[in-house]
Amino acid sequence: MDEETDASDDVLNLRRPVHEHHEVAILGGSHEDDLTIAGGYFTAGELAATKFFEQPDDGLAIPVLYLYRHSIELSLKWLIRVAARCAVRDGYAGQENLEPERVEARLRSTHNVRKLAECLDRYMKELKHFGRDNKIDPATWKTLKWLDTEDQTGEAYRYAVIGSRNPSQARPVQENINFYDQVNALHRLAISLQHVYSTALYDYEQFQLQGF
Numbered sequence: 001m002d003e004e005t006d007a008s009d010d011v012l013n014l015r016r017p018v019h020e021h022h023e024v025a026i027l028g029g030s031h032e033d034d035l036t037i038a039g040g041y042f043t044a045g046e047l048a049a050t051k052f053f054e055q056p057d058d059g060l061a062i063p064v065l066y067l068y069r070h071s072i073e074l075s076l077k078w079l080i081r082v083a084a085r086c087a088v089r090d091g092y093a094g095q096e097n098l099e100p101e102r103v104e105a106r107l108r109s110t111h112n113v114r115k116l117a118e119c120l121d122r123y124m125k126e127l128k129h130f131g132r133d134n135k136i137d138p139a140t141w142k143t144l145k146w147l148d149t150e151d152q153t154g155e156a157y158r159y160a161v162i163g164s165r166n167p168s169q170a171r172p173v174q175e176n177i178n179f180y181d182q183v184n185a186l187h188r189l190a191i192s193l194q195h196v197y198s199t200a201l202y203d204y205e206q207f208q209l210q211g212f
Contacts, residue, residue, distance in 0.1 A: 034081075035198055038074035041067050042190045049183050061179055066157035068186035069113070069147060073154065075193035076116040077107045082201045083123035089208045090128045098123075111154030117144045130204060143189045 017023055045067030052060045084098045092098055110116065121136045136144070155162040156170045 033078060034074040035078040035194065038071045038078065038190075039194060041071035041074065042194060045071060045183075045190075046187065049187070053180065062157055064183060065151075065186070068183065068190055069151055069154070069157050071190050072144075072147065072186065072193060073111060073113055073116065075190065075198065076113060076120055079193065079197055079201055080107060080116065080120050080123060082198075082205055083120055083127070086201065086205050086208060087123050087126035089205075090126065092126050094126065096122075112148065112152055113144055114148035114152070117141070124201075127204065129207075130200075133200070140189060140192055143185050147186065147189075 045064055048060055048064045048067060051057075052064060081100075081103060084103045085100075088098050106119070107116075117136060124130065124134045124136070127134050151157050153162070160170055161167050162170045
């Protein structure tokens with residue numbers, strides 16, 4: 001393919017930032033974890049959703065849903081790690097192995113948000129001093145279960161064709177959906193996991209580490 005094109009630089013290139021230091025991104029390091037990346041996916045989803053609602057573009061719909069879903073999945077995985085560590089400190093004596101490497105293996109083996117949510121709920125119930133809120137609240141559960149029916153494996157919002165053994169269209173029938181209501185439900189869920197649940201579990205772990 002000829003590398004030359006008649007398209008202008010304005011079409012081929014992103015607009016360069018006004019400030020040179022805005023061209024730099026910092027990746028990695030000890031502060032990068034699934035929760036920080038989940039926050040990035042959330043922000044990207046919010047920006048794309050806002051763009052859609054200002055000027056609807058059906059091609060944006062599935063990517064927006066994917067960005068929010070992946071943010072939610074990463075938040076759940078971060079929360080599970082913290083809850084597992086806290087349960088061990090609280091003297092967990094159940095049958096499930098909560099050693100970090102075993103927890104990581106389980107997290108790597110699934111993208112199913114319902115299974116992840118069930119895991120988080122199970123670990124939170126092992127926390128002895130968390131109080132009555134040591135479980136996922138009903139409103140959060142409702143949205144998580146709905147999301148699971150829409151995309152169980154993390155493929156439906158990523159591809160047009162899903163399944164390895166018997167590939168099929170992810171959305172074989174065209175339909176009109178209330179996109180705002182669906183995205184807003186995911187928006188609220190993502191905020192709850194990233195800020196409410198994460199803060200509660202982070203604080204719980206800090207109290208443990210300080211000997212309270």
